[in-house]
Amino acid sequence: MLDEKKVRIMTKLSIYEKTTGRYDIKLAKFYRSDYVHYQVLRTLIAVTLGYVLLLLLAAVYKSDYLIAEAVTLDYASIGKAILRYYLMILAVFAVISLFGYLIHYNVSRKHLSDYYNLLKKLKKYYVLKEEAEAEGIADTAGQAAAADTGTEGGRNL
Amino acid sequence: MIEAMLEFRAKVCLIYQKFQFALNLIFKFAVSFLVITTLNTEIGYDPRFAAPGVVMMMSIICAFTPGGVLALMCLVLTVIHVYSVNVALAVFVGLIMIILYAFFLRFTPRYAYIMIAIPVLGVFNIPYTVPLLAGLTTSPATIFPMCCGIFFRYLIAVIRNCVGIKVDLTKLNTDNLLELVNAIVDNLLKSKEMLYFMGVFAMVELVAFLIRKLKFSFSFEISVVIGTAACILGHVFIDGRYPLNGGIGKMLMFSLISGGLVMIVYAFLRILDYTAVENVQFEDDDYYYYVRAVPKIKSGLKKLNIRKMDAPTYFESSMESEAFEDDPFTDPRTGEVLEPEKFRENRQKRKPKEAKKAASGEEKKNRAESGEEKKRPAFLNLKKDKKPEQKPESKVVIEEPDEEHAMERVPGEKLDKDDKNDKDKKDDKDKKDKKETKVKKDIKDK
Numbered sequence: 001m002l003d004e005k006k007v008r009i010m011t012k013l014s015i016y017e018k019t020t021g022r023y024d025i026k027l028a029k030f031y032r033s034d035y036v037h038y039q040v041l042r043t044l045i046a047v048t049l050g051y052v053l054l055l056l057l058a059a060v061y062k063s064d065y066l067i068a069e070a071v072t073l074d075y076a077s078i079g080k081a082i083l084r085y086y087l088m089i090l091a092v093f094a095v096i097s098l099f100g101y102l103i104h105y106n107v108s109r110k111h112l113s114d115y116y117n118l119l120k121k122l123k124k125y126y127v128l129k130e131e132a133e134a135e136g137i138a139d140t141a142g143q144a145a146a147a148d149t150g151t152e153g154g155r156n157l
Numbered sequence: 158m159i160e161a162m163l164e165f166r167a168k169v170c171l172i173y174q175k176f177q178f179a180l181n182l183i184f185k186f187a188v189s190f191l192v193i194t195t196l197n198t199e200i201g202y203d204p205r206f207a208a209p210g211v212v213m214m215m216s217i218i219c220a221f222t223p224g225g226v227l228a229l230m231c232l233v234l235t236v237i238h239v240y241s242v243n244v245a246l247a248v249f250v251g252l253i254m255i256i257l258y259a260f261f262l263r264f265t266p267r268y269a270y271i272m273i274a275i276p277v278l279g280v281f282n283i284p285y286t287v288p289l290l291a292g293l294t295t296s297p298a299t300i301f302p303m304c305c306g307i308f309f310r311y312l313i314a315v316i317r318n319c320v321g322i323k324v325d326l327t328k329l330n331t332d333n334l335l336e337l338v339n340a341i342v343d344n345l346l347k348s349k350e351m352l353y354f355m356g357v358f359a360m361v362e363l364v365a366f367l368i369r370k371l372k373f374s375f376s377f378e379i380s381v382v383i384g385t386a387a388c389i390l391g392h393v394f395i396d397g398r399y400p401l402n403g404g405i406g407k408m409l410m411f412s413l414i415s416g417g418l419v420m421i422v423y424a425f426l427r428i429l430d431y432t433a434v435e436n437v438q439f440e441d442d443d444y445y446y447y448v449r450a451v452p453k454i455k456s457g458l459k460k461l462n463i464r465k466m467d468a469p470t471y472f473e474s475s476m477e478s479e480a481f482e483d484d485p486f487t488d489p490r491t492g493e494v495l496e497p498e499k500f501r502e503n504r505q506k507r508k509p510k511e512a513k514k515a516a517s518g519e520e521k522k523n524r525a526e527s528g529e530e531k532k533r534p535a536f537l538n539l540k541k542d543k544k545p546e547q548k549p550e551s552k553v554v555i556e557e558p559d560e561e562h563a564m565e566r567v568p569g570e571k572l573d574k575d576d577k578n579d580k581d582k583k584d585d586k587d588k589k590d591k592k593e594t595k596v597k598k599d600i601k602d603k
Contacts, residue, residue, distance in 0.1 A: 002444070011448045014437035043263075050259030053252050060249070061342045063335065093260075100264065100298065 009122045016115055024108040024115070036101050043097040044090060051086055166425065174451060177434050182220050189219035189227050195277045196231055200313050202320075203241035206234060228269035235313070242320055245334050249341075253312065261301040268299045275306030276313060282407070284310075285415035286422075288358045289384045292365025293377060293423055300362055304355045311351045315344040350399040357391030377423060385416035 017025065027035060059066065066073070173180060193212050201207035215234075219227045232254050240247035262269055271287060278284045287306070291299045319340045345351075364387045368380035392401060392408045401408050435450040 006441070007446060007448065010439050010441070010446070011435075011437060011450050014439045014448070015435045015450060018435065018437055046259040046263055050256045053256050053259070057249070057252055057256075057342075060335075061339060097264070 006122070006125060009118055009125065013115065013118050013122070016111075016118075020111060021115060024111050027105060027108045028112055030105075032102070032105050035105055036098060039101040040094055040097050043093055047090060047093045048086075051089060055082065169425065174434055185224075185227075186216050186220035189216040192227065192231060192273055192277050193219075193234065195280050196234055197238075199276070199280070200235060200238050200317060202238045206237055224270045225266060228273050231273045239316065243334055243337075246337065249338055250312070250316070257305050257308070261305050265298050265302055268295060268302050271299055271302040272306040272309055275303065276310035279310055282403075282411045283415045283418065284358075285361070285385075285388050285412050286418050288362040288388070289365055289381060289415065289419040290422065292362040292384060293369055293380065293419070297363060297366055300359045303358055303362065307351060307355050307358060308345075311345065311348055312341075315341050315348075319344065350395070353395045353399070357388065357395065360391060361388045378420070381416055381419050381423070385412055388412050388415075 030038070190212065193215055197207040197212065205211065215230060219230060236247050236251050236254070239250045262272065268291075271291060274287050275284050278286060287303060291303060319337055361384050365380045365384035368383055369376050389409060389412050392412070393405060395401065396405055396408070434452075435448075437448050437450065439446050439448070
């Protein structure tokens, strides 16, 4: 027999798992600090790669000047400027990603709390069902025991 | 008029629910076809990929895949078209795309289609819909893909200008290539107009987002209006430094059209959101379930149950006293002159159930047992000559139903329980009792 109440709860859980829950449940595996640190690290790596490619494009753009002035260039100051800009960009993106992913994690926890409440409801339902079944078994056992000890006249024909 | 609009919206929602799968495919195919065709018009250097058959095939692929695939396909198509001009130039454009992703697009990969929407809608002169819609529906993080979209639009325009005018494609060599790359980069770096547009679009999205987050009535509608005004003001500011194509009049007209389009789209988004049919599968110990969840249509209007509680009038209350037993009275509701007994009978019928029960033998018995004397209120002892007291104000109780059950109906369906007569109410109660016993029995059987 289909239990409508159980199907309703399980349907809502399934819909959530299929839509936004896909991303939120992945986040649930992380602690807040671990997730934020992991995402900030990924951001820093991506920014480093992007910066290197940007330098490459800048070198191609200024290739005429670089080739012409290759001997007389002050590489130390150029290196310091590159490092300075790199650290500035890294700091900006680290701060943006830190706050962004922190907010993202907190929002996902709110959605997950509703999901967990539904799960608790389903679990409670299963517990009550098991208790009802146990009571039903106890009743039938009691009835069987009473029928065995009863007289012939007491039997249902 | 509003009711007609809401009914139309409910009908559209019903049709969408019925044919959701097919409509989604058709819509995605149409959008993909439009986007790819527009891109080919702007930067279609390779005639093989600009052919209608290839465009149809790519549109069909995009119809069956998530939205991010369309954005990726557009970027790859751009690189392919530039590849037909020169390999090194294609590498250059590809590197720019990778840099954009590394710095900006990786934060919002699900909204990559915003980057494509700006150049496509720019062809139709309505790119202002993007920041307004993004402010209403998403977070400020979508400013990144929006700014990338503006950059992409300028990149395409610059490549088109430079490749078409400055360099002869048949005589392209390394020197010319460097000259071409330098021309493109110069145009992009010197394009402060692009930075101003990025600033204006970001401001419009922020304004729309902040206002719609405020907790007051019509916040969404007001955010669209103020966002449109901010967009117009921003463009007027830009026009002072860099004259706009087509002038302020054209910009004003298309800004207002964009605002109107956003209002229409959002009016449907508010009901189409979460109204898509969900097909889910799950299992437990006993069964494997294939469930099709169809959400109910909520028209948005709250139905108010108004119940008036009138205090008894002078004439009605005076019927309790014996002094007026023999006098005929006019029913204040119908104007009919009635004998006192008939007036009392009609009044009994209008009384609520509790009053009827009180009038029945049970209450009287209780009173007789307890020995309570019926105290007559002071106003019943009025003499005939005195003027009647002023009619007390009726108390109106407006019962608002729970949000769960607010307007969960198909248009035309009756819901008013007060319309049912006593027999129907009794039948409903019997059905409810039977259902409860059946549920208890089922749980026990299980």
